[in-house]
Amino acid sequence: xxxxxxxxxxxxxxxxxxxxxxxxxxxxxxxxxxxxxxxxxxxxxxxxxxxxxxxxxxxxxxxxxxxxxxxxxxxxxxxxxxxxxxxxxxxxxxxxxxxxxxxxxxxxxxxxxxxxxxxxxxxxxxxxxxxxxxxxxxxxxxxxxxxxxxxxxxxxxxxxxxxxxxxxxxxxxxxxxxxxxxxxxxxxxxxxxxxxxxxxxxxxxxxxxxxxxxxxxxxxxxxxxxxxxxxxxxxxxxxxxxxxxxxxxxxxxxxxxxxxxxxxxxxxxxxxxxxxxxxxxxxxxxxxxxxxxxxxxxxxxxxxxxxxxxxxxxxxxxxxxxxxxxxxxxxxxxxxxxxxxxxxxxxxxxxxxxxxxxxxxxxxxxxxxxxxxxxxxxxxxxxxxxxxxxxxxxxxxxxxxxxxxxxxxxxxxxxxxxxxxxxxxxxxxxx
Numbered sequence: 001x002x003x004x005x006x007x008x009x010x011x012x013x014x015x016x017x018x019x020x021x022x023x024x025x026x027x028x029x030x031x032x033x034x035x036x037x038x039x040x041x042x043x044x045x046x047x048x049x050x051x052x053x054x055x056x057x058x059x060x061x062x063x064x065x066x067x068x069x070x071x072x073x074x075x076x077x078x079x080x081x082x083x084x085x086x087x088x089x090x091x092x093x094x095x096x097x098x099x100x101x102x103x104x105x106x107x108x109x110x111x112x113x114x115x116x117x118x119x120x121x122x123x124x125x126x127x128x129x130x131x132x133x134x135x136x137x138x139x140x141x142x143x144x145x146x147x148x149x150x151x152x153x154x155x156x157x158x159x160x161x162x163x164x165x166x167x168x169x170x171x172x173x174x175x176x177x178x179x180x181x182x183x184x185x186x187x188x189x190x191x192x193x194x195x196x197x198x199x200x201x202x203x204x205x206x207x208x209x210x211x212x213x214x215x216x217x218x219x220x221x222x223x224x225x226x227x228x229x230x231x232x233x234x235x236x237x238x239x240x241x242x243x244x245x246x247x248x249x250x251x252x253x254x255x256x257x258x259x260x261x262x263x264x265x266x267x268x269x270x271x272x273x274x275x276x277x278x279x280x281x282x283x284x285x286x287x288x289x290x291x292x293x294x295x296x297x298x299x300x301x302x303x304x305x306x307x308x309x310x311x312x313x314x315x316x317x318x319x320x321x322x323x324x325x326x327x328x329x330x331x332x333x334x335x336x337x338x339x340x341x342x343x344x345x346x347x348x349x350x351x352x353x354x355x356x357x358x359x360x361x362x363x364x365x366x367x368x369x370x371x372x373x374x375x376x377x378x379x380x381x382x383x384x385x386x387x388x389x390x391x392x393x394x395x396x397x398x399x400x401x402x403x404x405x406x407x408x409x410x411x412x413x414x415x416x417x418x419x420x421x422x423x424x425x426x427x428x429x430x431x
Contacts, residue, residue: 017287018309019426022133022229024280026407026416028255029137029365031124038078039069041120042103043111048120048252048275049092050107052129058096060086106130106233109275112253112410120252121274130231131250131277133364135284139226141362141372142312143198145319146221148375149305150197157303160200161193163378170383179390189374201296220304223293224312229282237281247281255366256414258344259395259403265337266344269403274366276407276418283426288312313423316361322377324358327417330404348415349406360420367419370401 042049060066063086072079087094087102094102106129111117126132154162169192173179179188201218232248239245255272286309293304306312331353336345363372370376370392376384381399388400395402407416 014291015287015289016308017285020284020286020309021424021426022138022280022282022284022421023424024277024364024419024421026276026278026418027133027280027365027421028121028274028276028418029124029133031122033122036120036122037073037076039073039076042078042080042083043117043252044092045114046111047092048109048111048117049103050109050122051103052100052107055096055098055100056102058098058100059094059102062097063087104129109250109252112251112408113273113412117252117273119273121272123275123277126228126231128231130233131248131275132231133229133282133284135226135228137364138229138284138362139221139224141364141368142224142226142316143221144373144375145316145362146305146312147194147197148319148322148378149315150302151193151375151378153305157305158298158301160196160300160302166193166375167379167383170379170387174386174390179387193375196300197302200299200302202299203295204297205295214299218296220293220296223289223296225285225287225289227285227287229284232277232280232282245279247279249278251276251278254408254412255418256342256344256406256408257403258406260334260398262397263335264333265335266339266346267337268339268342268344272405280421286312309425313361313425316423317358320360320362321358323363323372324353324360326371326377328353330399344414346406346414348413349417352417359422361423362421363419364421365419366405367417369404372419376400 036050040050042051057066057069060069060082065082065086068082069079072082083091083094092103096102106125123131124134150157150159151161151163151166153159170179173188195214198221199214199216199219201214201220203218232250234246234248234250236244236246252273252275255274255276256268257270257272259267259269261267288306288309290307293307296304298304306315331346331350334346336347338344370388376387379387384400385395385398388394388402389396392401405418406414407418409415
């Protein structure tokens with residue numbers, strides 16, 4: 001009887017742990033290696049192959065061609081001819097002496113253009129060589145959204161830093177030249193407002209204060225954990241309407257970097273070839289430790305602006321809407337143009353931004369830029385431009401940021417924008 005009564009006692013909820021489905025039209029998150037050398041990938045007219053290097057070395061050694069491969073590396077040459085000589089025309093399906101494929105499925109991407117790739121920007125992979133999205137990238141985007149929200153709604157949450165205070169300090173630092181050093185640029189926002197928003201707390205558990213000095217241990221984001229996503233593995237799904245779709249499709253395509261002239265005609269700047277994932281669909285876990293969150297007491301009385309995962313995602317949505325509005329205005333002020341032989345026609349991009357309400361919750365990786373990773377949309381236009389001219393590539397007289405990245409489809413048409421992401425709350429998880 002006693003045991004039965006005890007089992008009916010509801011335990012207090014100390015965690016809000018939710019599984020979240022993440023979807024995106026197209027995504028690229030860079031790896032530690034910014035570019036791959038020609039010998040680190042192999043391209044055909046329709047595919048790009050990243051080898052298992054150990055398997056490739058064993059396979060070439062068994063064919064007596066390992067030294068040729070080493071020479072190609074030393075001279076930064078492509079290796080297709082060596083592969084054909086060692087393994088024949090079907091080198092793509094070759095295996096090493098242990099039966100391991102030289103080019104595993106997780107390293108093969110569809111190539112969306114006919115021209116040869118001069119260099120390739122790889123996407124981040126986990127320890128098993130699988131594409132994925134790090135939890136740190138998602139958590140970083142959430143932190144930026146919280147920052148933006150706290151400063152925008154400073155009166156409501158008793159935020160110690162208001163926009164006017166930050167603008168004044170930034171103008172002073174620009175005038176004194178303090179922001180010209182790379183180190184100062186990188187950590188300027190920490191000193192200006194980030195530390196006061198996130199770390200200026202004392203910890204109090206019941207009557208015990210385990211931490212009095214402010215720093216990383218008093219950052220309230222410690223109460224939030226974001227897991228890495230599941231691997232972005234290509235698969236075919238059957239939708240509710242009976243249609244079938246392929247998700248997590250790895251591709252290599254051309255990313256156009258464009259800006260504008262003074263008359264607003266589009267201007268071609270560069271092409272980048274990158275590994276990307278099309279039609280992203282994966283999941284991760286977001287956990288908020290209620291008990292730990294209640295330990296934090298801001299030294300100036302600031303209120304933490306969320307209590308659960310739903311409120312946290314609403315904060316992300318508001319920041320995404322601000323970016324959406326700014327991007328809508330940017331693209332509607334650009335005039336289509338042909339420049340340096342490149343047709344810069346952005347009809348599909350303007351169509352993408354037609355809806356007034358942003359359907360996404362954040363922007364990750366390529367595409368987020370300075371407006372998605374800073375509070376820049378809160379700053380006056382002239383100050384944003386000054387910061388860009390001081391800390392980035394100068395473009396006097398132009399809005400900041402001046403350039404954007406767009407992605408071409410299989411036919412070479414500008415069709416996609418990288419990085420926009422949706423979050424869908426799924427079932428609660430057991431802690």
